[in-house]
Amino acid sequence: MKTTHAALAEKFIADEPRTDWHDETLWFVREKRDKAAHGLPEWEQLREWGSQIKNHTLSNLYNYLKEFEEKAVANGIKVHWAADGDEHNKIIHEIIRKHNIQKIVKSKSMLTEECHLNEYLQEHGIEVVDTDLGERIVQFRKEPPSHIVLPAIHLKKEDVSATFHEHLGTEKGNNDPQYLTEAARQHLRDKFVQSQLAITGVNFAVAETGGFVVCTNEGNADMGAHTAPVHIACMGFEKIIPKAEHLSVFLRLLARSATGQPITTYSSHFHKPRPNQEMHIVLVDNGRSRQLGREDFRNSLKCIRCAACFNTCPVYRRSGGHSYHTAVAGPIGSILNPNLDMKANADLPFASTLCGSCTNVCPVKINIHEQLWKWRQVIAAEGYVATSKKIGMKGMDFLLSKPKVYRFAGKMGRWMIRIVPFVVNNKLNVWYKQREMPEPPKESFRDWYLKNGKTNKK
Amino acid sequence: MSAREKILNTIAINQPELTALPLIDRNALIRYEDVYAQFKTVLESIGGKVELVQDITELKEQLIADKASGNFVVNTIAALGDVDDQVVSFTASELEKLEKAYIKGTVGVAENGAVWIYESQMVNRLLPFICQHLIVVIDKKDIVPTMHQAYDSIDVAKEGFGAFIAGPSKTADIEQSLVIGAHGARSATIYVIE
Numbered sequence: 262m263k264t265t266h267a268a269l270a271e272k273f274i275a276d277e278p279r280t281d282w283h284d285e286t287l288w289f290v291r292e293k294r295d296k297a298a299h300g301l302p303e304w305e306q307l308r309e310w311g312s313q314i315k316n317h318t319l320s321n322l323y324n325y326l327k328e329f330e331e332k333a334v335a336n337g338i339k340v341h342w343a344a345d346g347d348e349h350n351k352i353i354h355e356i357i358r359k360h361n362i363q364k365i366v367k368s369k370s371m372l373t374e375e376c377h378l379n380e381y382l383q384e385h386g387i388e389v390v391d392t393d394l395g396e397r398i399v400q401f402r403k404e405p406p407s408h409i410v411l412p413a414i415h416l417k418k419e420d421v422s423a424t425f426h427e428h429l430g431t432e433k434g435n436n437d438p439q440y441l442t443e444a445a446r447q448h449l450r451d452k453f454v455q456s457q458l459a460i461t462g463v464n465f466a467v468a469e470t471g472g473f474v475v476c477t478n479e480g481n482a483d484m485g486a487h488t489a490p491v492h493i494a495c496m497g498f499e500k501i502i503p504k505a506e507h508l509s510v511f512l513r514l515l516a517r518s519a520t521g522q523p524i525t526t527y528s529s530h531f532h533k534p535r536p537n538q539e540m541h542i543v544l545v546d547n548g549r550s551r552q553l554g555r556e557d558f559r560n561s562l563k564c565i566r567c568a569a570c571f572n573t574c575p576v577y578r579r580s581g582g583h584s585y586h587t588a589v590a591g592p593i594g595s596i597l598n599p600n601l602d603m604k605a606n607a608d609l610p611f612a613s614t615l616c617g618s619c620t621n622v623c624p625v626k627i628n629i630h631e632q633l634w635k636w637r638q639v640i641a642a643e644g645y646v647a648t649s650k651k652i653g654m655k656g657m658d659f660l661l662s663k664p665k666v667y668r669f670a671g672k673m674g675r676w677m678i679r680i681v682p683f684v685v686n687n688k689l690n691v692w693y694k695q696r697e698m699p700e701p702p703k704e705s706f707r708d709w710y711l712k713n714g715k716t717n718k719k
Numbered sequence: 720m721s722a723r724e725k726i727l728n729t730i731a732i733n734q735p736e737l738t739a740l741p742l743i744d745r746n747a748l749i750r751y752e753d754v755y756a757q758f759k760t761v762l763e764s765i766g767g768k769v770e771l772v773q774d775i776t777e778l779k780e781q782l783i784a785d786k787a788s789g790n791f792v793v794n795t796i797a798a799l800g801d802v803d804d805q806v807v808s809f810t811a812s813e814l815e816k817l818e819k820a821y822i823k824g825t826v827g828v829a830e831n832g833a834v835w836i837y838e839s840q841m842v843n844r845l846l847p848f849i850c851q852h853l854i855v856v857i858d859k860k861d862i863v864p865t866m867h868q869a870y871d872s873i874d875v876a877k878e879g880f881g882a883f884i885a886g887p888s889k890t891a892d893i894e895q896s897l898v899i900g901a902h903g904a905r906s907a908t909i910y911v912i913e
């Protein structure tokens with residue numbers, strides 16, 4: 262393995278002020294999420310509904326996909342099926358060829374990132390213009406997005422200014438976000454007006470009605486889809502939900518979890534092409550049907566790509582999206598990617614402290630940290646684990662299965678950090694790299710709780 | 720075997736045992752004393768403007784003045800005057816200079832400031848997105864507390880397209896600084912008719 266999370270993260274954290282800034286910025290987004298969630302007394306109930314609707318959908322996926330296809334076709338939409346990323350790219354390429362299309366705009370779609378659509382088309386001499394502001398910025402810089410909701414979150418405004426100066430001729434050194442956004446607006450308006458094909462993602466597809474919903478704040482998906490004579494919407498098949506009324510649950514959860522907004526500015530519901538327009542949907546598998554069969558990991562398919570688990574993750578915040586070397590980074594990416602390529606992504610389930618914060622914020626209640634832990638077992642059994650990790654894991658396994666020993670080991674650990682810090686602050690302990698080990702608490706949470714928890718209760 | 724068969728067959732084998740759909744208990748949902756007040760507060764917190772109007776005819780004068788300004792202004796609301804039906808077939812390059820669009824909405828949502836607009840109300844799907852300034856008119860009685868009641872009162876598949884729109888277009892992609900006016904409307908004003 263050439264590029265591991267640990268090696269890439271080491272590069273990222275070499276710039277300490279930037280790492281701190283990244284950490285704080287994402288934590289700020291996490292706090293906005295909390296505020297939005299606390300504004301609804303039924304928030305936990307909503308998460309439960311979201312989770313149950315998704316569980317039900319996965320348990321009846323065969324029927325829902327057939328129902329969706331039938332209704333979509335009746336609505337005048339052309340439906341395609343792609344077993345993997347390559348098939349997905351070929352289907353789109355074929356549509357482009359058939360219409361002799363030159364000008365393509367694309368709004369945010371993590372699926373097309375997963376399938377490497379842009380690179381595929383580029384190899385065939387076809388250029389795609391990404392229209393989400395963050396995605397356009399990273400596209401100019403020939404970088405992948407580092408976050409599924411905030412693609413350019415790893416960049417400072419000076420970086421964006423320099424990039425726009427080079428590509429759009431904006432004033433050198435003008436770092437004003439308002440000015441830079443306006444420049445992108447003008448530049449991309451031209452692209453929209455001239456576009457012959459708009460590619461969009463899909464947030465939710467409704468089996469009952471054969472339509473799909475696309476959510477953006479910028480309006481870029483709509484500017485493309487309502488302009489171009491051809492619209493292709495690409496979706497992983499797990500985006501399906503049974504009924505239109507279920508959209509209420511998911512639209513209430515999505516933006517609040519993602520950015521703390523009550524809803525995205527635009528939640529656009531597409532059911533039929535406009536007159537003289539051609540509308541396509543590409544339903545993609547790319548490992549999803551396999552994941553569905555893995556009992557321990559199947560509910561990762563419930564994900565609505567809100568990125569709340571990224572923003573809350575102490576490892577993501579302090580290592581950056583590019584360290585995950587995959588299209589979908591963060592905790593959920595570390596569950597999805599080993600399914601796509603276990604060997605190449607064997608490091609990712611280890612890029613976690615297993616603190617469980619991801620699981621606590623996930624709007625559809627995916628047991629993210631437990632799945633990360635389970636992947637470690639699978640990856641070890643398949644022989645893809647470095648020896649140092651293996652020893653640690655065996656210990657961990659032993660500890661977690663024996664609560665009394667675990668408590669004792671905790672006491673020992675706290676004692677060790679206090680009394681003989683060099684034992685843990687050594688080179689074998691990779692967690693110590695670039696950081697001092699924290700001050701150990703004098704007592705464990707359990708000890709503290711036994712003493713104080715009950716008396717503090719009102 | 721086609722990709723379709725391959726995918727569906729694998730799903731049939733791998734999908735877990737059937738579980739039940741939850742019942743969405745409406746009693747569990749948030750209630751607002753004054754849905755209009757909530758709608759206004761939320762929408763203004765996300766960059767929109769909300770004004771209460773006694774009678775829709777009050778807006779007629781404003782429309783006349785807007786049209787007289789020489790800017791490209793489109794009206795799609797019959798109660799305000801002549802409807803600019805011709806825009807139905809306008810292309811993006813023809814709409815590119817659109818300064819303002821007046822559009823009727825079906826339902827407003829108090830919890831998030833969104834307004835549902837059907838394609839027939841937009842006349843042209845591009846209208847509410849490509850205009851520089853968006854004016855939406857809704858009736859006060861059509862404001863509901865949450866998205867659940869909103870979906871009850873619309874039929875998303877009735878027309879080819881429809882959207883919930885909540886305020887002006889925005890982005891925070893540059894260092895998380897909020898900028899209003901990304902690709903869509905730079906401002907959104909919602910007139911609520913008593």
Ligand code: SF4
Pocket residue numbers: 518563564565566567568569570571593619622623624625626627629
């Ligand atoms: S796993 Fe949960 S929290 Fe993470 S992106 Fe998916 S839905 Fe959001």
